[in-house]
Amino acid sequence: MTVITDTPRQERQAWPARLTRRLSSGVVQAVLIVVGLIWITPLAGLFLSSLRTERDNAGSGWWTALAGPGQLSLDNYSTLLADTGITQAFWNTVLISVPATTLVVVLSALAAYAFAWLEFPGRDALFLVVVALLVVPVQVGLLPVAKLFGQLGLFGTIPGVVLFHVAYGLPFAIFLLRNYFAEIPREMLEAARMDGGSEWRIFAQLVLPVGRPALASLAIFQFLWVWNDMLVALLFADSASQPLTVALQSQIRQFGSNIDVLAPGAFLSLVVPVAVFFAFQRHFVQGVMAGSVK
Amino acid sequence: MTALTTPARTTARSSPAVTPPSGPRRSATRRRWFVAVVFALPALLLLGVLVVYPMLFSVGRSFFDATGTRFVGGDNYTEMFRDPATLKAIRNSTIWVVVAPTLLTGLGLILAVLTEKVRWATAFKLLLFLPMAVSFLAAGIIFRLAYEEDPDRGVLNAVAVGVHDTFQDASSYPTARARDGQGLAKGADGSFRTTGETRPGRTVALGLVGVQPDELPAGAAPARRAASATAAPDELRGVVYLDFTPGGGGEQGKVDAKERGLPQLAVEAVSGDGKVAARATTAADGSFRFADLAAGPYELRLPARNFAPPYEGISWLGPALVTPAVIGAYLWIWTGFAMVLIGAGLSALPRETLEAARMDGANEWQIFRRITVPLLAPVLTVVFVTLVINVMKVFDLVYIIAPGPVQEEATVLATQMWLVSFGGGQDQGLGSALGVLLLVLVVPAMLFNVRRFRRSQS
Numbered sequence: 001m002t003v004i005t006d007t008p009r010q011e012r013q014a015w016p017a018r019l020t021r022r023l024s025s026g027v028v029q030a031v032l033i034v035v036g037l038i039w040i041t042p043l044a045g046l047f048l049s050s051l052r053t054e055r056d057n058a059g060s061g062w063w064t065a066l067a068g069p070g071q072l073s074l075d076n077y078s079t080l081l082a083d084t085g086i087t088q089a090f091w092n093t094v095l096i097s098v099p100a101t102t103l104v105v106v107l108s109a110l111a112a113y114a115f116a117w118l119e120f121p122g123r124d125a126l127f128l129v130v131v132a133l134l135v136v137p138v139q140v141g142l143l144p145v146a147k148l149f150g151q152l153g154l155f156g157t158i159p160g161v162v163l164f165h166v167a168y169g170l171p172f173a174i175f176l177l178r179n180y181f182a183e184i185p186r187e188m189l190e191a192a193r194m195d196g197g198s199e200w201r202i203f204a205q206l207v208l209p210v211g212r213p214a215l216a217s218l219a220i221f222q223f224l225w226v227w228n229d230m231l232v233a234l235l236f237a238d239s240a241s242q243p244l245t246v247a248l249q250s251q252i253r254q255f256g257s258n259i260d261v262l263a264p265g266a267f268l269s270l271v272v273p274v275a276v277f278f279a280f281q282r283h284f285v286q287g288v289m290a291g292s293v294k
Numbered sequence: 295m296t297a298l299t300t301p302a303r304t305t306a307r308s309s310p311a312v313t314p315p316s317g318p319r320r321s322a323t324r325r326r327w328f329v330a331v332v333f334a335l336p337a338l339l340l341l342g343v344l345v346v347y348p349m350l351f352s353v354g355r356s357f358f359d360a361t362g363t364r365f366v367g368g369d370n371y372t373e374m375f376r377d378p379a380t381l382k383a384i385r386n387s388t389i390w391v392v393v394a395p396t397l398l399t400g401l402g403l404i405l406a407v408l409t410e411k412v413r414w415a416t417a418f419k420l421l422l423f424l425p426m427a428v429s430f431l432a433a434g435i436i437f438r439l440a441y442e443e444d445p446d447r448g449v450l451n452a453v454a455v456g457v458h459d460t461f462q463d464a465s466s467y468p469t470a471r472a473r474d475g476q477g478l479a480k481g482a483d484g485s486f487r488t489t490g491e492t493r494p495g496r497t498v499a500l501g502l503v504g505v506q507p508d509e510l511p512a513g514a515a516p517a518r519r520a521a522s523a524t525a526a527p528d529e530l531r532g533v534v535y536l537d538f539t540p541g542g543g544g545e546q547g548k549v550d551a552k553e554r555g556l557p558q559l560a561v562e563a564v565s566g567d568g569k570v571a572a573r574a575t576t577a578a579d580g581s582f583r584f585a586d587l588a589a590g591p592y593e594l595r596l597p598a599r600n601f602a603p604p605y606e607g608i609s610w611l612g613p614a615l616v617t618p619a620v621i622g623a624y625l626w627i628w629t630g631f632a633m634v635l636i637g638a639g640l641s642a643l644p645r646e647t648l649e650a651a652r653m654d655g656a657n658e659w660q661i662f663r664r665i666t667v668p669l670l671a672p673v674l675t676v677v678f679v680t681l682v683i684n685v686m687k688v689f690d691l692v693y694i695i696a697p698g699p700v701q702e703e704a705t706v707l708a709t710q711m712w713l714v715s716f717g718g719g720q721d722q723g724l725g726s727a728l729g730v731l732l733l734v735l736v737v738p739a740m741l742f743n744v745r746r747f748r749r750s751q752s
Contacts, residue, residue: 042449110333140729
């Protein structure tokens with residue numbers, strides 16, 4: 001399914017009908033343009049604020065920069081990138097998101113293959129449990145897992161944050177991939193088995209390549225989810241392992257005087273997911289759509 | 295999503311009925327199980343240890359006290375409905391769950407239908423979907439900026455003030471005051487009234503101070519001539535002027551040569567019985583004139599609206615509006631999602647039905663109301679349910695946007711659970727109970743998912 005596409009249509013009608021349609025289409029366009037402007041304004045506000053000094057931001061609105069672009073400069077960004085706390089937090093975000101995404105994709109692909117095409121006792125019942133776990137709120141896990149991680153020495157570490165994300169990403173990941181893998185024509189697998197391929201080879205050489213679209217959507221969704229997370233890291237990461245979201249969150253209390261850090265920081269944190277969005281539009285939209293059940 | 299399944303289930307490779315299963319075959323079965331377990335085990339282990347076990351632990355923990363040493367039965371659950379902060383969280387979460395999904399589904403439907411009619415629908419959908427890529431933290435910062443109360447800094451209040459001042463005259467003198475004993479006194483309602491009475495046939499001069507000369511409207515002209523004009527017997531004339539000579543030298547209470555009138559000021563003549571007999575607005579030189587007045591004593595009044603402080607916009611993040619404000623930010627993020635999902639449903643509708651209705655002369659509204667919406671009902675339900683589940687867990691946005699002092703006012707279940715367990719409350723018994731409440735609230739969604747899945751399998 002291509003979700004974001006036009007459906008062009010041609011209609012032939014008498015001219016009065018055409019005229020009213022033309023007029024109403026003008027109104028529709030105007031409405032949509034206004035809505036579009038409303039949607040872009042907050043983002044523009046963040047971006048322009050991030051390019052203005054703290055004094056400018058305290059004294060006047062970001063929109064004054066539209067008339068006087070002279071006040072814009074990259075100074076906030078160079079200050080921000082010189083702050084080792086922030087750069088460290090940015091790297092932590094990468095160090096959390098990449099393994100958490102890779103692990104979820106790998107582990108769920110393996111499990112999904114087992115659920116779709118391998119035999120083992122209790123398989124269908126177990127899968128129903130996985131389906132039920134889809135909507136479990138992370139809040140239920142915070143306290144007990146924090147205790148557990150405390151005992152294991154994982155509390156306040158990047159591996160701890162990663163493990164938590166992986167565990168809570170798995171139900172949806174398994175669900176999505178199992179359903180996708182199950183669509184693979186059975187004859188294909190039977191033929192491979194006849195040829196004496198081991199399950200591992202069938203998985204690696206047949207299932208994974210066929211499942212690529214689903215794997216891509218899943219990877220993008222999971223990456224986005226972890227990259228943008230604040231709640232999990234707020235609890236499980238300490239000040240050395242905290243990602244960008246948590247580092248910025250700690251500055252929110254003095255919002256007014258910290259705009260010169262918060263605005264470029266927020267922009268820095270959203271640049272990566274937005275780049276992913278534009279690079280992989282289709283997989284992105286499908287991943288988010290599928291993952292919304294979470 | 296639902297369309298993704300219909301698996302041909304793998305039945306065990308059927309053994310020929312004639313030969314009973316022999317030793318090596320059984321071991322082959324066992325070997326196959328072993329392979330399957332190797333594939334599924336890592337994921338299942340993580341799920342068991344970090345999701346299922348904690349869930350059960352939380353349920354158990356919710357029956358113990360804050361420190362976890364004493365069994366207290368259902369006390370945490372009764373406490374939940376007694377504690378005012380938690381009650382507020384429940385109330386706010388209810389508002390969220392009712393308002394946000396409804397608005398989002400409605401907005402998404404309208405926009406999905408409208409975008410079908412333009413050529414640049416793809417660009418529009420991309421733009422509205424973009425916020426889905428933005429973290430709640432970044433969105434929170436974006437909206438903290440937008441909701442800034444000072445209209446010179448927050449874009450929403452800048453717009454609010456702009457609109458307000460367009461429809462209501464902003465040309466007022468908020469700082470103006472009267473000198474004592476110069477004929478004008480301030481009333482309790484903020485207006486200024488003449489202290490002595492006046493009658494038709496006279497010309498009065500009403501002096502005000504406290505306005506910076508450079509704040510006067512550009513056209514303000516010297517008031518002296520108008521102050522010395524003579525009035526007809528049935529006419530009351532006068533001038534409102536700034537009783538201050540720039541550079542000094544003026545005399546208090548007198549209209550000096552350089553002193554200018556205050557234009558655009560409302561003046562009312564109030565007759566003896568307290569009724570407003572006539573209204574006027576001052577001219578560029580501050581002069582006003584009431585013609586055709588009945589004889590008798592009058593009081594002149596400069597109504598309070600001349601001196602109202604300028605409109606400062608709306609206190610978005612104040613206690614009264616903070617929840618709607620945060621919901622607004624949530625709409626910004628999720629509208630694109632609702633629109634795209636509904637749009638996909640829309641393009642799957644049978645075109646012939648719509649065209650047939652159009653041929654029969656149905657107008658767009660009738661088509662929308664009678665055909666599109668009913669046919670889309672299943673999609674709308676899915677969107678709505680999905681949003682309810684997501685809204686129930688909303689945390690970051692409230693945590694970020696609501697400023698410290700009003701956080702209590704904006705609190706929802708997820709933030710309350712956090713505050714109670716980790717943010718100073720340190721009552722993990724009550725915290726667990728709140729977590730379990732969240733879990734219980736998503737159980738219907740859980741059952742819905744399981745039922746839908748089982749149906750797709752049969």
